Amino acid sequence: xxxRASAPGKMMISGEYSVLSGEPALVMAVDRRVQVTLESSASxxxxxxxxxxxxxxxxxxFLDSEQRPPTAVALALWCAARAIEVRTDPMMVHxxxxxxxxxxxxxxxxxxxxxxxxxxxxxxxHAGLETLSLEACFRAHDAxxxxxGSGFDVAAAWRGGCFExxxxxxxxxxxxxxxxxxxxxxxxxxxxxxxxxxxxxxRHWERNAPGSERLIAALGDATRTALDxxxxxxxxxxxAALAASAERLGALAKAAELPIFAGGHEQLLRIGxxxxxxxxxxxxxxxxxxxxxxxxxxxxxxxxxxxxxEGYSILSMECDPNGxxxxxxxxxxxxxx
Numbered sequence: 349x350x351x352r353a354s355a356p357g358k359m360m361i362s363g364e365y366s367v368l369s370g371e372p373a374l375v376m377a378v379d380r381r382v383q384v385t386l387e388s389s390a391s392x393x394x395x396x397x398x399x400x401x402x403x404x405x406x407x408x409x410f411l412d413s414e415q416r417p418p419t420a421v422a423l424a425l426w427c428a429a430r431a432i433e434v435r436t437d438p439m440m441v442h443x444x445x446x447x448x449x450x451x452x453x454x455x456x457x458x459x460x461x462x463x464x465x466x467x468x469x470x471x472x473x474h475a476g477l478e479t480l481s482l483e484a485c486f487r488a489h490d491a492x493x494x495x496x497g498s499g500f501d502v503a504a505a506w507r508g509g510c511f512e513x514x515x516x517x518x519x520x521x522x523x524x525x526x527x528x529x530x531x532x533x534x535x536x537x538x539x540x541x542x543x544x545x546x547x548x549x550x551r552h553w554e555r556n557a558p559g560s561e562r563l564i565a566a567l568g569d570a571t572r573t574a575l576d577x578x579x580x581x582x583x584x585x586x587x588a589a590l591a592a593s594a595e596r597l598g599a600l601a602k603a604a605e606l607p608i609f610a611g612g613h614e615q616l617l618r619i620g621x622x623x624x625x626x627x628x629x630x631x632x633x634x635x636x637x638x639x640x641x642x643x644x645x646x647x648x649x650x651x652x653x654x655x656x657x658e659g660y661s662i663l664s665m666e667c668d669p670n671g672x673x674x675x676x677x678x679x680x681x682x683x684x685x
Contacts, residue, residue, distance in 0.1 A: 456636025
């Protein structure tokens with residue numbers, strides 16, 4: 349048995365934090381994909397991630413244990429198997445998420461979600477399941493993370509493309525959106541965001557701070573405006589909506605005492621303002637990636653030069669229209685044909 353699966357990373361274009369409160373988000377899957385392979389093994393479990401040494405000390409029946417495995421790939425596999433209620437004999441499992449890294453540092457493109465979805469899809473194919481639901485992918489990743497997030501990163505890995513995403517409770521709503529109008533640059537700050545506690549702090553502020561509803565609704569309105577502009581292919585409206593999203597995200601950061609614009613984003617915001625382009629962090633902030641947007645390419649030339657001059661990296665990324673994909677090895681397909 350040999351299976352190969354891949355799933356794309358994600359970008360949050362607009363809707364950070366407010367998506368946790370049921371507001372819409374504008375999400376784009378990116379053409380950087382994690383790769384997963386499953387192969388039969390006669391010598392026990394062999395789990396390997398990103399070219400590192402195999403994970404050791406795995407019992408043949410570790411998928412049946414109620415104890416969470418201590419290593420990364422084993423835990424992701426364990427959570428995926430439970431989400432779709434399948435078990436398997438020992439296998440060789442290789443996970444390669446280096447396309448979502450830069451110099452060994454995670455870029456903030458949702459590698460854990462992409463790995464979880466790819467593993468879940470590969471296991472489902474191995475077990476002969478006809479379909480893999482988004483809800484099963486949510487279960488696998490929520491168990492892996494130990495928390496329940498919005499799930500937009502899981503949705504991007506599962507379906508691909510550019511889309512509107514909303515999730516209230518266990519119910520997710522997805523609506524296709526066209527490609528982003530105008531011109532964009534994705535900027536890596538060079539710093540991996542350390543966002544542990546950000547969501548908890550946001551939730552505490554949301555529940556307890558007077559006026560939190562107003563700021564959350566304002567963020568949601570900016571995202572709705574951006575979505576409307578995307579659907580009308582209105583580059584001017586889209587760029588203005590991203591600028592509004594950044595401004596309102598800054599107000600939320602100040603009110604909730606969240607360092608969203610730390611890790612380089614504050615400087616990049618100033619560069620964008622000086623160059624006449626919209627700039628905002630993508631995701632939780634505090635590092636990782638941001639987006640600069642303008643009506644046309646000429647508007648981004650000065651921004652790109654200034655950003656590079658300050659040591660930031662411009663990443664080459666496009667929308668990936670394809671979600672998770674699984675295929676059997678060519679040799680096996682020929683043998684079974």
